[in-house]
Amino acid sequence: MGEKSVDQASLKMLNKAAQEGIETAWDRYEKQQPQCGFGLLGICCRNCNMGPCRIDPFGDEPQEGVCGATADTIAARNLLRMIAAGAAAHSDHGRDIVTTLYETAAGETQGYQIKDEGKLRALAAEFGIPEEGRGKEEIARDLAREAMEEFGMVKGKLQFLNRAPEKRRQLWEKVGITPRGVDREIVEVMHRTHIGVDNDYVNLTLHGVRTALSDGWGGSMFATEFSDVLFGTPQPIKGQSNLGVLKEDQVNIVVHGHEPVLSDMIVQAAREDDLLAAAQEKGANGINVCGMCCTGNEILMRHGVPVAGNFLQQELAVVTGVVDAMVVDVQCIMPALTQVARCYHTKVISTSPKARFPGADHVPFSEQTALDTARKIIMMAIDNFSHRKEELIQIPDEEMEYMAGFSVEAIIKALGGSLDPLLDAIKAGQIKGIAAIVGCNNPKISHDYGHLTLTRELIKNDVLVVQTGCAAIACAKAGLLLPEAADEAGPGLGAVCKALGIPPVLHMGSCVDISRILVTAAAIANALGVDMSDLPAAGAAPEWMSEKAVSIGSYVIGSGIFTVLGTVPPVLGAKKFTELLTQGAQDVLGAAFAVETDPMKAAGLILEHIAAKRKGLGLES
Numbered sequence: 357m358g359e360k361s362v363d364q365a366s367l368k369m370l371n372k373a374a375q376e377g378i379e380t381a382w383d384r385y386e387k388q389q390p391q392c393g394f395g396l397l398g399i400c401c402r403n404c405n406m407g408p409c410r411i412d413p414f415g416d417e418p419q420e421g422v423c424g425a426t427a428d429t430i431a432a433r434n435l436l437r438m439i440a441a442g443a444a445a446h447s448d449h450g451r452d453i454v455t456t457l458y459e460t461a462a463g464e465t466q467g468y469q470i471k472d473e474g475k476l477r478a479l480a481a482e483f484g485i486p487e488e489g490r491g492k493e494e495i496a497r498d499l500a501r502e503a504m505e506e507f508g509m510v511k512g513k514l515q516f517l518n519r520a521p522e523k524r525r526q527l528w529e530k531v532g533i534t535p536r537g538v539d540r541e542i543v544e545v546m547h548r549t550h551i552g553v554d555n556d557y558v559n560l561t562l563h564g565v566r567t568a569l570s571d572g573w574g575g576s577m578f579a580t581e582f583s584d585v586l587f588g589t590p591q592p593i594k595g596q597s598n599l600g601v602l603k604e605d606q607v608n609i610v611v612h613g614h615e616p617v618l619s620d621m622i623v624q625a626a627r628e629d630d631l632l633a634a635a636q637e638k639g640a641n642g643i644n645v646c647g648m649c650c651t652g653n654e655i656l657m658r659h660g661v662p663v664a665g666n667f668l669q670q671e672l673a674v675v676t677g678v679v680d681a682m683v684v685d686v687q688c689i690m691p692a693l694t695q696v697a698r699c700y701h702t703k704v705i706s707t708s709p710k711a712r713f714p715g716a717d718h719v720p721f722s723e724q725t726a727l728d729t730a731r732k733i734i735m736m737a738i739d740n741f742s743h744r745k746e747e748l749i750q751i752p753d754e755e756m757e758y759m760a761g762f763s764v765e766a767i768i769k770a771l772g773g774s775l776d777p778l779l780d781a782i783k784a785g786q787i788k789g790i791a792a793i794v795g796c797n798n799p800k801i802s803h804d805y806g807h808l809t810l811t812r813e814l815i816k817n818d819v820l821v822v823q824t825g826c827a828a829i830a831c832a833k834a835g836l837l838l839p840e841a842a843d844e845a846g847p848g849l850g851a852v853c854k855a856l857g858i859p860p861v862l863h864m865g866s867c868v869d870i871s872r873i874l875v876t877a878a879a880i881a882n883a884l885g886v887d888m889s890d891l892p893a894a895g896a897a898p899e900w901m902s903e904k905a906v907s908i909g910s911y912v913i914g915s916g917i918f919t920v921l922g923t924v925p926p927v928l929g930a931k932k933f934t935e936l937l938t939q940g941a942q943d944v945l946g947a948a949f950a951v952e953t954d955p956m957k958a959a960g961l962i963l964e965h966i967a968a969k970r971k972g973l974g975l976e977s
């Protein structure tokens with residue numbers, strides 16, 4: 357596998373962890389070897405108690421489960437359940453944001469405001485809610501109510517789908533995969549994958565795509581848009597990244613997880629004078645709030661807050677010995693964190709009723725008392741500052757500046773008010789195309805290697821890269837999110853970036869913010885009068901691991917965009933189903949998956965795809 361990470365700060369902390377006898381995800385991954393072959397191939401089924409059943413991958417018996425389900429049925433059902441879980445995670449996050457807006461409009465929350473009234477009014481207009489002569493609270497209440505309905509859905513079709521090009525919407529109708537309501541599609545996955553319901557892998561797959569579309573154009577898009585209304589629409593902003601952002605002389609609070617409702621309040625409260633004074637009283641020179649994973653992305657996009665690292669660095673942050681509190685909400689938080697924290701002085705503080713961690717301190721968070729809870733959590737961190745174990749402190753000095761905050765609005769502003777300069781550059785071949793590189797880390801691939809290798813290769817070939825999630829944090833740490841990284845880009849892309857003062861890799865936010873990428877792609881397709889599947893564009897998830905990533909990949913395909921996966925999905929034991937995902941989908945959706953574990957080869961696939969699409973549009977390659 358090579359080195360465990362290509363990130364020097366992480367390697368140093370892995371070394372320290374090994375010396376101190378601390379197990380990390382990499383060690384636990386080793387202990388899992390060899391991983392279960394049936395699981396890897398997707399051909400074991402636990403959906404009823406006649407099983408568990410498994411299919412022989414070499415063509416011997418058994419070839420069917422007790423109920424008669426084939427490998428294709430089993431693998432498809434399993435993948436659908438992954439999509440449902442991923443879509444549920446994004447969409448439940450979206451629902452929480454919508455609810456927070458509703459309660460804020462009703463004056464029932466503490467610390468929140470409607471920060472972007474312009475966006476609120478634009479969304480109201482989009483949803484047909486009267487806004488003239490009405491106050492922002494009144495509009496927000498109606499809008500949030502309307503949004504809540506889109507989850508259970510009484511209307512029959514998601515509103516945001518109208519942002520997609522007409523051709524794409526027609527295709528969804530024709531194929532019968534127009535999502536009807538966020539919760540409905542997820543529930544239907546669970547129904548269809550129950551024993552003895554949908555046993556046709558093609559029919560299952562179509563519903564899987566519909567469910568994923570209800571995430572991308574539904575739950576995730578609500579999370580993004582309503583977060584912008586509440587916390588502000590991101591604009592280009594600079595900050596620092598990697599474990600070097602932790603400060604020995606300050607109270608370090610790492611906020612880890614996903615929803616900005618908590619982290620934004622902690623950022624706000626940490627600036628209050630009395631809390632700063634309390635920290636000073638304990639001998640600290642300040643309060644250093646840092647992000648991790650996607651909650652980190654939410655607050656760096658809006659406040660330029662430092663980001664300590666991505667998914668595989670969560671344990672390593674604790675290993676520095678200076679994290680006084682690791683505050684978590686939901687998603688991508690390893691249960692092992694409390695184990696690691698026990699060896700240092702770090703307090704792991706859980707906050708969500710949905711996510712409890714044995715060994716953590718639980719401080720229940722509610723929107724009604726958000727600011728007070730944030731203050732309480734900060735005080736716990738301050739009190740813990742004096743409990744550090746001096747002999748265990750070591751902070752790697754790696755720290756890198758980033759520029760983030762590229763919302764759709766910010767991109768248009770950077771382009772001078774319209775997408776035209778970008779379209780012109782694409783038409784002229786200065787920019788060959790656009791690639792979205794997103795997703796997690798996974799110990800199956802050297803940490804950050806997939807993200808960095810693919811990104812570097814694409815920008816070198818004049819492909820503009822847009823990013824979210826842990827991929828974006830990887831590039832932040834490598835300096836690829838700075839305008840100076842234009843020097844690493846090909847001559848065409850490099851020149852465009854230099855003229856505009858933007859990096860060749862645009863950080864568009866957290867994973868729910870992939871909805872921003874959909875909106876951008878749809879706007880470009882609309883401007884060119886084509887479908888999204890005609891664009892010289894591609895998606896990639898070089899180091900994905902989460903079920904959310906499966907939902908994302910599926911809605912990107914469903915939106916007509918070719919996607920390369922860098923870790924192998926659990927489907928290969930099902931031949932026909934695999935063929936459907938990697939070939940057949942092309943005929944139905946205009947896009948399919950490719951699986952390529954070597955990021956250099958993945959870059960080759962993307963460049964080839966972009967060249968073909970350029971040709972299709974009559975553009976020079």
Ligand code: NFS
Pocket residue numbers: 614649650667687688794795796797824825826827866867868901902904905
């Ligand atoms: Ni995305 Fe965020 Fe990271 Fe993967 Fe997890 S943090 S929402 S799922 S690991 S990119």
